Structure formats: structure tokens, C-alpha cells
Amino acid sequence: MTTEHLDAGTVRIVVTDSGLGGLSVLAELERQLNEIHIFQNAELIFFNAVYSKDLGYNEMKSSEEKASIFNKALYVMEENYNPDIILIACNTLSVVYPMTQFSEQSETEVKGIVEAGVELFLERLRGEKNSSIILFGTPTTIDSGLHKSLLVENGIDEHRIINQSCPMLESEIQDDPKSEKVYDLIQRFVSEADKRGVNKNEKIYAGFCCTHYGYSSDIFMRVMRSEFGGNVKILNPNNRMVESLMKENIETYKDSTISVEVVSQVEIYEHEKQALSKILKSNAPLTVAAIENYKHKPGLFKK
Incomplete structure (x- = not known):
């Protein structure tokens, strides 16, 4: 515009x-x-x-x-x-x-917002070759595979990308972004992503594919560091x-x-x-x- x-x-x-x-x-x-x-x-x-x-x-x-x-x-x-x-x-x-x-x-x-997110994710993944990204999003977003397919189309190896669906997380964040329930859900979804083969020896990005997640970014960071160590970073396209x-x-x-x-x-x-x-x-x-x-x-x- x-x-x-x-x-x-x-x-x-x-x-x-x-x-x-x-x-x-x-x-x-x-x-x-x-x-x-x-x-x-x-x-x-x-x-x-x-x-x-x-x-x-x-x-x-x-x-x-x-x-x-x-x-x-x-x-x-x-x-x-x-x-x-x-x-x-x-x-x-x-x-x-x-x-x-x-x-x-x-x-x-x-x-x-998908285009803005993909642009941000591409920028960071290209700038840090020894890195991978976990795409956290709602079932509709993750099941579409759109973010991952656009990243792959732009030259990112699919093995560097992990899709992680987070059912009901956006609803719980909207209800109270700092609640114990939100913490438990984030812990569960990060653990599920880890089981999909995250390489803990390289930089790990958490790519937010839901605008709600930024309200709980401090919890995401805490849980990610606990699961993967200190070499993690949140990417929020908002x-x-x-x-x-x-x-x-x-x-x-x-x-x-x-x-x-x-x-x-x-x-x-x-x-x-x-x-x-x-x-x-x-x-x-x-x-x-x-x-x-x-x-x-x-x-x-x-x-």
C-alpha cells in the first residue's frame, strides 16, 4: 500500500x-x-x-x-x-x-501474516547455516504445511524444519498468558518437538506461527532453554x-x-x-x- x-x-x-x-x-x-x-x-x-x-x-x-x-x-x-x-x-x-x-x-x-513470518524465518535460517527451526502453530496452520513448504521452496533443507501443532494453546493464552495451564501446554509441545529429532548441537529457533504466542514468549523461552540449552531464540513475526x-x-x-x-x-x-x-x-x-x-x-x- x-x-x-x-x-x-x-x-x-x-x-x-x-x-x-x-x-x-x-x-x-x-x-x-x-x-x-x-x-x-x-x-x-x-x-x-x-x-x-x-x-x-x-x-x-x-x-x-x-x-x-x-x-x-x-x-x-x-x-x-x-x-x-x-x-x-x-x-x-x-x-x-x-x-x-x-x-x-x-x-x-x-x-x-504468513508472508511476514516466512520472510523473517528465511532471513535467520540463511544467516545461521547451523540452525534449525520449530514452527509452533495452531492445528489449522501447521496441518496446512504452508510455512514449511514456502521455506523449502526458498532453499531451506526440510530436515532443518520441525512442524509442531499446539491444539488449544491460543485459547489458553487468551484466557491468561501467564497461567500454569499455558506453561504446561508449552512444556508438552516443546517436548513433542524434541522427540521429532531436534539437533541440540546447533542453534534452535522457535518460529511463532500464531499471533497469540508472543504474549507468552517468556514462558516459551524458559521452557526452550530447559529443553535445549541456551542456544535458542524466538522469532515472532508480529x-x-x-x-x-x-x-x-x-x-x-x-x-x-x-x-x-x-x-x-x-x-x-x-x-x-x-x-x-x-x-x-x-x-x-x-x-x-x-x-x-x-x-x-x-x-x-x-x-
Whole structure:
């Protein structure tokens, strides 16, 4: 996206996710826009694309069902907000997006986070030849094999890549990113990855393929070091997604105005708001305020 087609430096960006992990991308977008005034006016909208608390995308039975529901959410984003760009700050939905009718018919620019993640992972794996990567993600993301196939297509030996599915981890992190349950799940998934043949004599990267996981990065690091030793590093694509967007725009303004809105069909519980606000408050006060005062809109989009 460039500023050439925007009216007087005004932009409206919708960030969407199948939950609240993408709020970290929204927060980083706010932070960077405050530092580099590439727009005079930036309207940031977070659209929670979860259909119901009882039916997450990773619990749906088929790819067709996931695509159908996300497709309806995308059209509501377009119709209600007329965005200049939609950022899919969710690996699960980025995998689902090409299956939607919206991807074929809409002229709205859409960017998924998978590309940002693969770019980051490639950069590090190419820079450190004696290294391997564990790709941690939801069942939908890992079962698609998309990250691994893109890495292999770009010259990374498949034996350096371990896919590790983490069922329900994103849900537990959203409930409480520092809980014992989250710690136990991370310990379990790291141990499962180890059994797949991690080479402990070389550098090991933990590639986050879910935007929620950054909220629990300290637990991941603790468990990884316990399992593999000190030569480990976490790769979180959330910030890279924002950096890629910022690099596309070179014009700057003396001042800028930023507004932030959070919209959700499902209720965001008080303990979820408090946990996320505690993590994001230092860098993104507008995002935190928008979380606290989010717009709860039951029936926002249909199944």
C-alpha cells in the first residue's frame, strides 16, 4: 500500500484475527505510526473475526466451513469500514483466506501474516547455516504445511524444519498468558518437538506461527532453554508484519492523528482485557483504551 491513492494522507486500516492475538499487531502499528508520521490521519480498527466463543476456527470440522465464516466477516469489514487495507494478523485466517470468495472478488488490498513470518524465518535460517527451526502453530496452520513448504521452496533443507501443532494453546493464552495451564501446554509441545529429532548441537529457533504466542514468549523461552540449552531464540513475526507495511510508505508529515477502535461479535471478558492491557499498555495507550471500551456487536456477521 502506498500513500499515492490516499486522500491527503488519510488511511483506514482494519486488523483482523480469529481471537485477540492480533491486538499485538494493532499495538505495534500504533507505536510505529506515532514514531514515523507516514499518514496525517490513521484510523485503526481491530475486527475480531471469531464467530462465537463455542466455535473457534480450529474447532470447525472443515476448511469449507472456516472459509465460509471468514468470508462473511471479510465482507462485513469491507461494507462497514471501507478500509484501504486489511491486515490478517492471524496465521490460521491467512491460511484460510485464499479459499474465500472475497479473495477472488474484492478489490480491497489484503495482507496476511504468513508472508511476514516466512520472510523473517528465511532471513535467520540463511544467516545461521547451523540452525534449525520449530514452527509452533495452531492445528489449522501447521496441518496446512504452508510455512514449511514456502521455506523449502526458498532453499531451506526440510530436515532443518520441525512442524509442531499446539491444539488449544491460543485459547489458553487468551484466557491468561501467564497461567500454569499455558506453561504446561508449552512444556508438552516443546517436548513433542524434541522427540521429532531436534539437533541440540546447533542453534534452535522457535518460529511463532500464531499471533497469540508472543504474549507468552517468556514462558516459551524458559521452557526452550530447559529443553535445549541456551542456544535458542524466538522469532515472532508480529512486528515484521507492521515493518513491512511501514516500508511501503515513504512520505512523512510533521504531525499525525491516530484513532483506534476494537470491534467484536463475541464478548471480550474482563480478565482478558486486563491481561492484554497489562502487556500492551507501555507502548500502545490508544489500543489499551480501545480494548477497555471495545464495541460489543452481537450479530455483526452471520454463520
